[in-house]
Amino acid sequence: MPCSVLIVEDDLRFRDSFARTISQAPDMTLLGSAPDYASGLQQLAKRPDVLLVDLQLPDGSGIDLIREAARRLPTSDSMVVTVFGDERHVLESIEAGATGYLLKDTPATELVDHIRVLRAGGSPISPVIARQLLARLGTAPMQEQTVAEAEAIAPLSDQEIKVLTLSAKGFSYDEIAGLMNVSRHTVQTYVKRSYRKLHVNSKVEALSEARRLRLLNE
Amino acid sequence: MSATESRDPIAAAEADFVLGHRTQAEHGLFAARFANWRVSVAGGAALGVIVSGLYYYLTRDAALFGWLALHTAAYACIGAMCRIYEHRRPDAGSAEHARWLRAWTIATGVTGAIMGSLLWWLPSERDDLLLSAAVIVSLACVAQVVSRGHRPIVYAAVLGQTLAVCTALALHAALAWLIPICLLFGVFALVFGLTLNRATLDAIMQRLYAQHLATELAAAHRNELELQRLRSVQLERERMMEDMHDGLGSALLSALVMLERNELPVSAAAAVMRECVDDLRLIVDSREPAARDLSTLVGMLRYRLQPRIQAAGMRLHWRMDDLASTPWLHPTNSLHLLRILQEAVANALKHSGATDIELGTRQAEAAIELTVNDNGAGFDTGHAAPGRGLTTMQSRARRLNATLAVDSEAGRGTTVTLRLPLPPQ
Numbered sequence: 001m002p003c004s005v006l007i008v009e010d011d012l013r014f015r016d017s018f019a020r021t022i023s024q025a026p027d028m029t030l031l032g033s034a035p036d037y038a039s040g041l042q043q044l045a046k047r048p049d050v051l052l053v054d055l056q057l058p059d060g061s062g063i064d065l066i067r068e069a070a071r072r073l074p075t076s077d078s079m080v081v082t083v084f085g086d087e088r089h090v091l092e093s094i095e096a097g098a099t100g101y102l103l104k105d106t107p108a109t110e111l112v113d114h115i116r117v118l119r120a121g122g123s124p125i126s127p128v129i130a131r132q133l134l135a136r137l138g139t140a141p142m143q144e145q146t147v148a149e150a151e152a153i154a155p156l157s158d159q160e161i162k163v164l165t166l167s168a169k170g171f172s173y174d175e176i177a178g179l180m181n182v183s184r185h186t187v188q189t190y191v192k193r194s195y196r197k198l199h200v201n202s203k204v205e206a207l208s209e210a211r212r213l214r215l216l217n218e
Numbered sequence: 219m220s221a222t223e224s225r226d227p228i229a230a231a232e233a234d235f236v237l238g239h240r241t242q243a244e245h246g247l248f249a250a251r252f253a254n255w256r257v258s259v260a261g262g263a264a265l266g267v268i269v270s271g272l273y274y275y276l277t278r279d280a281a282l283f284g285w286l287a288l289h290t291a292a293y294a295c296i297g298a299m300c301r302i303y304e305h306r307r308p309d310a311g312s313a314e315h316a317r318w319l320r321a322w323t324i325a326t327g328v329t330g331a332i333m334g335s336l337l338w339w340l341p342s343e344r345d346d347l348l349l350s351a352a353v354i355v356s357l358a359c360v361a362q363v364v365s366r367g368h369r370p371i372v373y374a375a376v377l378g379q380t381l382a383v384c385t386a387l388a389l390h391a392a393l394a395w396l397i398p399i400c401l402l403f404g405v406f407a408l409v410f411g412l413t414l415n416r417a418t419l420d421a422i423m424q425r426l427y428a429q430h431l432a433t434e435l436a437a438a439h440r441n442e443l444e445l446q447r448l449r450s451v452q453l454e455r456e457r458m459m460e461d462m463h464d465g466l467g468s469a470l471l472s473a474l475v476m477l478e479r480n481e482l483p484v485s486a487a488a489a490v491m492r493e494c495v496d497d498l499r500l501i502v503d504s505r506e507p508a509a510r511d512l513s514t515l516v517g518m519l520r521y522r523l524q525p526r527i528q529a530a531g532m533r534l535h536w537r538m539d540d541l542a543s544t545p546w547l548h549p550t551n552s553l554h555l556l557r558i559l560q561e562a563v564a565n566a567l568k569h570s571g572a573t574d575i576e577l578g579t580r581q582a583e584a585a586i587e588l589t590v591n592d593n594g595a596g597f598d599t600g601h602a603a604p605g606r607g608l609t610t611m612q613s614r615a616r617r618l619n620a621t622l623a624v625d626s627e628a629g630r631g632t633t634v635t636l637r638l639p640l641p642p643q
Contacts, residue, residue, distance in 0.1 A: 084498070084499055084502045085499075086502050086506065087506055087508055105495065126518065126521050127509075127514045127517030127518050127520075127521055128503070128506050128508045128509055128514060128517075130514075131508040131509075131511065131514045132508050135508070167517075168511075168513070168514050168517065169513045169514070169517050169538045170514070170516060170517025170518070170519075170520040170521065170536060170538060171517075171536060171538070172520075172524065172536070175536060
């Protein structure tokens with residue numbers, strides 16, 4: 001079954017270029033392409049497998065779209081499209097539920113490869129994002145959490161920590177696979193799982209934060 | 219050193235403040251005293267009732283009722299004045315306020331005299347002991363006005379009463395010997411009143427000064443914060459200018475000029491744009507807080523360069539020691555470092571014709587060594603190597619306080635080593 005893709009990008013040239021590339025891939029169908037948040041949100045009803053989304057949309061934030069997709073379509077994958085792949089934007093997207101990111105100047109052939117890897121359960125990572133993930137997920141739980149919340153916080157497994165630590169030092173997936181005696185694909189799934197954990201944990205943290213604020217207001 | 223120079227500036231500022239705020243402090247003192255005028259007026263009137271009642275009990279002289287009527291009327295007047303003043307609330311320092319002060323000064327002098335005149339109302343044939351007691355009571359009563367707070371009022375109260383008592387004593391020849399004591403008491407009351415007045419004024423002045431200092435301190439603090447903010451904005455701007463100036467600015471401008479003259483083919487223009495985007499990414503990475511860690515910083519460079527190395531058909535080998543943490547690595551230094559390494563890799567891609575390229579970091583005793591090594595053609599380091607940007611790399615290394623060694627020989631590849639000394643502990 002081909003994988004269906006929705007593109008939400010306000011820049012016409014990038015949108016067309018992505019759309020053309022995806023239409024030409026034999027194993028993918030272009031479900032739609034939207035220039036802004038409103039029509040992007042509307043087209044989520046078509047239930048895409050993959051959402052390609054720019055963060056700065058004229059009428060809203062791509063982050064909200066990613067969050068909505070994660071809530072309504074838990075089996076879908078969101079991929080954020082960025083110019084620099086800088087940590088803040090990517091990390092916020094991962095917290096909202098994105099499992100991949102794409103640099104805007106990624107060549108057409110690689111774009112399709114990235115989507116395939118994502119659907120197969122793998123995610124891309126850069127050293128800076130790896131270091132940030134370690135910093136965010138390697139810390140002790142917050143004090144105000146209830147026991148239930150603390151249990152809901154998913155700690156990183158040893159394997160995941162190892163993958164992230166090596167990534168943070170600039171090792172590539174193939175090199176990490178060699179060092180850990182596992183397949184490249186396994187390494188990619190470890191990364192994707194740690195993205196999911198950051199997403200889950202940030203939801204728990206948001207709940208806990210909301211509860212704390214409510215307590216303070218009472 | 220002259221006397222003015224040695225003057226403590228803080229003490230001088232305080233003295234200036236005191237000079238400039240004396241009137242304000244006096245107004246403050248007056249306002250504080252005035253706030254409970256009802257108690258003072260009622261207390262003064264009640265004192266008249268008690269004293270005259272006491273003497274009536276002793277002498278059964280109806281003339282004392284006349285004195286009490288006079289005394290009560292005087293206090294009623296003062297009370298009425300206070301009430302009107304309170305209602306009108308003239309500004310401290312205004313002409314109207316000054317008139318009120320004069321009125322009170324006269325009124326206080328008059329009530330003092332009335333209090334002192336008690337002796338006149340007593341029958342002169344009464345025995346001396348009683349009269350002596352009346353004098354003492356009259357003198358003591360002056361104490362109730364000495365702290366009125368306004369200096370002329372203090373003078374008036376003491377003078378009025380002392381004069382009245384002394385004239386009465388002069389009329390009672392047998393008690394004339396009390397006159398010096400009475401005068402002495404007057405002087406004492408005056409000194410006591412003025413001292414009390416001074417002390418209260420000082421306290422008020424100190425409170426004013428403390429408020430003034432607190433306001434100044436808050437203002438100074440705000441100024442300091444604003445200055446700090448401006449300084450950091452300025453510093454950030456300078457850094458950004460430096461970052462942009464070296465690469466992006468000149469590359470874009472020269473490409474633009476050539477494009478406008480139709481001297482730049484599209485492929486070359488694309489190459490310039492590509493370089494600019496790459497350089498922008500280096501700037502972004504160098505400013506990334508998580509990349510203060512050197513291995514992550516160099517890791518980012520590898521991550522950025524990997525696609526190009528692959529596209530050139532070369533194999534990249536990554537050798538990464540565990541490095542000491544580098545909290546001293548600031549964004550501008552990070553950027554120099556990234557640009558040096560990027561240039562070295564770009565040289566290997568462009569000129570070496572190598573099949574393998576190795577990027578490595580090594581933790582040495584007092585330095586971190588970063589190497590870019592290829593197995594390509596190499597070149598003669600003894601001759602100028604145009605187009606390799608070696609001069610720029612050297613100058614960047616100097617700004618980093620690092621040393622750059624280029625080791626190459628025709629046919630034996632090239633090794634570029636950047637040696638970054640660790641700061642002394």
